[in-house]
Amino acid sequence: MGEMDRRTADVTGSEVTSDAELYRQHAPELVRFAAMLVGDDAEDVVASAFARCMSAEGWSEVENHRAYLFRAATNEARTLQRSAASRRLREQRLAADGVVEVGVPRPEVWEAVESLSIRQRAVVYLTYWHDMSDVMVAELLGIGPGSVRRHLARARDKLRKVLHD
Amino acid sequence: MTDPMRDQIRSLIATIVQDASEPIPFEDVQAMTPARRSGRGPLLAAAVFVAVVVVVGVVALLRPPADTGPVVADPTTTTITTDSGPVVESGGLMTGSVRVGEVPAGLILETWEAAFWSGSIVSFGPGADWAGPGLRPQLTVQTRPRIGQPPLDPAQVRDRLQAAHGTVTELTVRGRPGFLVENPERTNGWTVALLVLESAELASEVQAAGLDPTDVVAAAQSLSSVDADIARQDAIDEIGWDLRILAAPDDAETYRQRLLQVDGVEQVTFRTPWFGRDLYFDASSESPPTTTSAGSQTENTVLAFEFVDALVSLEDGTDVETVAVAITELGDNPRVGFSPAIAMSQTLAFLDQLLEGAELVHDDPPIYQPLPAAGPDFDTSALGVDVPLHPATADDDISERIVEAILSPPGVRLVQREEMAGPFFHLGRLDDGSRLFAAFGGTHPEYFVWHHTESGSSTGTGSLAFYGYGVTGASSGPDGTHIFIAVPLNTAVYTYELTGARYQQQPVGGQGVLPIAAHSGIVTAYDQDGNVLGTWQR
Numbered sequence: 082m083g084e085m086d087r088r089t090a091d092v093t094g095s096e097v098t099s100d101a102e103l104y105r106q107h108a109p110e111l112v113r114f115a116a117m118l119v120g121d122d123a124e125d126v127v128a129s130a131f132a133r134c135m136s137a138e139g140w141s142e143v144e145n146h147r148a149y150l151f152r153a154a155t156n157e158a159r160t161l162q163r164s165a166a167s168r169r170l171r172e173q174r175l176a177a178d179g180v181v182e183v184g185v186p187r188p189e190v191w192e193a194v195e196s197l198s199i200r201q202r203a204v205v206y207l208t209y210w211h212d213m214s215d216v217m218v219a220e221l222l223g224i225g226p227g228s229v230r231r232h233l234a235r236a237r238d239k240l241r242k243v244l245h246d
Numbered sequence: 247m248t249d250p251m252r253d254q255i256r257s258l259i260a261t262i263v264q265d266a267s268e269p270i271p272f273e274d275v276q277a278m279t280p281a282r283r284s285g286r287g288p289l290l291a292a293a294v295f296v297a298v299v300v301v302v303g304v305v306a307l308l309r310p311p312a313d314t315g316p317v318v319a320d321p322t323t324t325t326i327t328t329d330s331g332p333v334v335e336s337g338g339l340m341t342g343s344v345r346v347g348e349v350p351a352g353l354i355l356e357t358w359e360a361a362f363w364s365g366s367i368v369s370f371g372p373g374a375d376w377a378g379p380g381l382r383p384q385l386t387v388q389t390r391p392r393i394g395q396p397p398l399d400p401a402q403v404r405d406r407l408q409a410a411h412g413t414v415t416e417l418t419v420r421g422r423p424g425f426l427v428e429n430p431e432r433t434n435g436w437t438v439a440l441l442v443l444e445s446a447e448l449a450s451e452v453q454a455a456g457l458d459p460t461d462v463v464a465a466a467q468s469l470s471s472v473d474a475d476i477a478r479q480d481a482i483d484e485i486g487w488d489l490r491i492l493a494a495p496d497d498a499e500t501y502r503q504r505l506l507q508v509d510g511v512e513q514v515t516f517r518t519p520w521f522g523r524d525l526y527f528d529a530s531s532e533s534p535p536t537t538t539s540a541g542s543q544t545e546n547t548v549l550a551f552e553f554v555d556a557l558v559s560l561e562d563g564t565d566v567e568t569v570a571v572a573i574t575e576l577g578d579n580p581r582v583g584f585s586p587a588i589a590m591s592q593t594l595a596f597l598d599q600l601l602e603g604a605e606l607v608h609d610d611p612p613i614y615q616p617l618p619a620a621g622p623d624f625d626t627s628a629l630g631v632d633v634p635l636h637p638a639t640a641d642d643d644i645s646e647r648i649v650e651a652i653l654s655p656p657g658v659r660l661v662q663r664e665e666m667a668g669p670f671f672h673l674g675r676l677d678d679g680s681r682l683f684a685a686f687g688g689t690h691p692e693y694f695v696w697h698h699t700e701s702g703s704s705t706g707t708g709s710l711a712f713y714g715y716g717v718t719g720a721s722s723g724p725d726g727t728h729i730f731i732a733v734p735l736n737t738a739v740y741t742y743e744l745t746g747a748r749y750q751q752q753p754v755g756g757q758g759v760l761p762i763a764a765h766s767g768i769v770t771a772y773d774q775d776g777n778v779l780g781t782w783q784r
Contacts, residue, residue, distance in 0.1 A: 108269035116266035117259060128270040135276075148256075159562070193258060198562040200512060209255045210263070213397050217389050236560075237251060244254050 090187065100135055107150050117206040118199050120157040130157040151203075152223045159199045193243040201236035204229055320353040487515070487557035488566060488588055491573060493580035501578060502556065508572045509566030515557045566592075599735060600755045607638045608649065612669040613683075615639070616755045622738040624776035627750060629741050630748030633760055635674025635682065643674065648681065673754040680728065682759040716769045716782025719743075733771040734779050743768045 108127055115123035132151040133139050143149045188190070194202060200222070207218045208229075215229040408414045413665045445659075491514075505514045560569055570582045572607035584592060604614040615638045626632075638644055674681040719730040735756045740748045742760055744767035751758045771779040 100276075104269070104272045104275060108272075112269050113263040113266045116263050120262070121267075123271050128275045131275050194262065198512060200559070203562075205255060206259060209252060210259045223723045232512070240255060240258075241251065243629060244251070244258070 101148075103146055104131055104179050105145055111150055111154050112143055114203070115154050115158060117153065117194065117210075118195075118202045119161055122161055126157045126161055127154055130154040133157070147166075148221045148223065151221050155199060155222060156202050193240060196239045196243060198232075201232045201239075204232040205236045205240070208233055249606055356637060370623075387633055411593050437523055482568055488560045488585050489558040489570060489573070490583040490585070491556040491558055491580050492583075493556075493578045495578040503578075504576055505556065505573060506556060508576070510560050510567060510569045510572075511558055512561045513559040514557075576647050601669075604671075605637075607642055607672055608670075611649070612651075613638075613644065613672050615672050618752055618754045619736055619738055619756075620774050621752055622772065623774050624772075624778065626739055626750055629739065629750040629772075630743070631750070633676065633749050633751045635676065635751060635754055635758065637754070639670045669765075671755060674759070676759065676761060678761050680759070680761065682730075682754075682757065684755065684757065715771065717767055717783070728759050729762050729767070731760065731769055732756055733758065733769065736773055737771040738774040740769055740771045743770075 087148040094212060105226070108131070110121045111127045111130070119126050130150065134143075134153050134218060161222065204218055207213045207221060208215075215233070217228045218229045219226040343470075395618040403417060478549055491502060491505065502514045505511055510615065558573075559570075560566060565692075566584065566588055570584075573580055573582055600612060603617040607613050607615045617639065618635075669685075673684055675681045681776045715732050715734065717729055718732045729751070731740065731742060731751075733753050733756055737753050737756065739750055739752050740758060742751070742758075742762070744762065744764050749760055749762070768781065768783045770781045773779055
């Protein structure tokens with residue numbers, strides 16, 4: 082067991098789970114979740130999120146690791162998207178000077194999802210794929226049920242246009 | 247009820263997740279993991295909240311320099327302290343109360359400077375429309391989290407204050423070390439401050455001692471909407487928001503709902519004025535003090551302020567500046583700040599604009615002269631005395647002495663070379679020989695300006711133009727006082743007015759400097775055709 086593979090008390094305090102076990106337990110579903118958020122960068126997002134969590138001071142005190150990891154992955158995805166947007170902007174600027182070629186075509190299905198914000202994607206995935214209620218989604222993502230309903234409504238509005246085109 | 251889109255959306259998700267790759271092996275994730283941060287473990291493990299919070303209460307009484315001697319603050323009536331309260335599940339407020347001898351009713355939130363990782367400074371005042379009489383009251387509360395850190399050594403605090411301000415008198419306030427600081431050299435007039443090193447349990451201690459709260463002078467309570475997990479979750483707290491809003495609305499929840507109606511706003515969460523990771527408390531440790539609405543005055547002259555500290559997440563792709571402006575236009579005099587990531591992004595974009603067409607006027611270190619915005623195409627003769635900013639050229643006389651002053655600015659620590667996000671900029675030279683330079687960098691993106699003459703240097707700081715316009719800073723030195731001004735980048739000319747005098751200047755890079763011994767005034771920016779871009783009063 083590596084140094085970072087610490088044993089962690091679970092919510093009842095009666096069992097312990099190592100980081101490696103937590104990763105094996107949650108990484109597959111997190112990667113599927115992240116695929117909805119960022120596509121091909123999913124495994125990197127999950128790895129980064131998990132690495133960040135393990136280095137966080139309060140990690141050993143976290144009671145609901147699954148929720149913690151889902152939130153961390155969502156935020157990691159948002160960060161990735163922001164940096165990707167900045168990179169695209171710079172590349173477009175450079176491309177205008179004839180330096181870099183940009184504009185890789187994306188599958189149509191991904192374009193539909195790209196019209197959603199990261200948090201909207203997360204809400205859509207958990208609601209429709211895991212059949213979670215707004216309360217459950219709210220608990221998992223650390224936001225209010227009202228926010229979940231609002232995100233879902235906005236996401237549905239956007240998807241409706243794409244799916245019906 | 248059946249959702250008609252359910253199957254379509256599930257099908258869409260299936261298309262995506264079926265191609266999802268396998269997780270990266272755990273061993274590789276371990277290799278990515280940085281060293282665990284140290285220092286807060288015992289606090290977190292114990293899940294307790296007793297914290298040593300250095301609370302600095304400042305009453306700054308502003309007035310023009312006069313020969314009547316310094317204002318003397320009475321420690322029994324001017325102490326301002328804050329306390330901290332429980333983490334709760336619903337949105338909360340930070341509430342500050344203060345009793346000051348002669349403070350008019352109706353003080354409003356005026357300024358907020360967030361040093362994100364090291365505390366916040368919140369100032370209340372009578373607002374821009376205030377016309378006296380007497381001294382203009384201003385109340386500034388500065389807070390610094392000290393959780394997990396050793397208590398400050400009062401002797402060291404005293405020495406630092408002495409070095410910075412000159413006159414420091416040691417006091418004992420409610421059994422705690424305090425310092426009366428007098429600094430008549432401040433450019434905004436006499437400043438008297440009372441600093442008290444407080445603990446986090448002030449409110450309960452007051453209660454336990456059976457003291458009359460109105461005699462305690464001040465108490466504050468902060469509530470947070472975050473739960474304990476999130477409060478100590480660095481990964482989320484540091485990157486999960488885009489804008490930080492501080493405002494003093496009549497009703498916090500109504501204000502939050504109005505924020506949510508702004509186009510592009512995705513989520514609004516009330517927070518403590520410090521990051522939750524640094525400050526969270528036991529729900530039973532304190533009880534909220536009685537408060538009144540913002541700016542109101544009670545019979546016993548205790549003024550109470552409520553303000554919300556909200557973190558705003560934006561929908562992806564939203565223009566952050568547009569949202570910031572829209573939130574400002576909601577009213578309630580909000581202060582809008584960007585997250586560190588966005589602020590840095592804005593800084594880099596601003597740098598790009600300054601560098602466009604800029605001339606390299608010095609090689610080592612590289613110093614660029616940005617292009618001025620297009621000058622006015624209208625008659626400016628009625629706009630006041632012209633104070634031109636002369637550009638530098640490659641064969642200009644930016645002497646090694648000036649360069650040395652840039653690299654080792656005197657008095658005030660400006661940006662360190664290794665922290666800089668870009669090159670130095672020479673924005674202009676005034677007829678009095680002083681020069682305006684700028685650099686970007688620091689822990690958080692800031693815009694440093696200072697002026698320099700062959701006979702001496704003095705320093706000052708201004709704000710990035712997109713953070714706010716108008717008078718953004720002042721400096722003093724052996725050559726007198728200069729003020730710094732920020733205006734929109736497309737400003738062709740701006741005017742500055744103070745007590746009947748009026749000056750005009752063509753800014754460079756959205757910045758201007760005037761050899762005026764003041765820190766306030768009215769700034770009006772005009773575009774090339776003479777249209778008013780904005781007016782700002784400080």
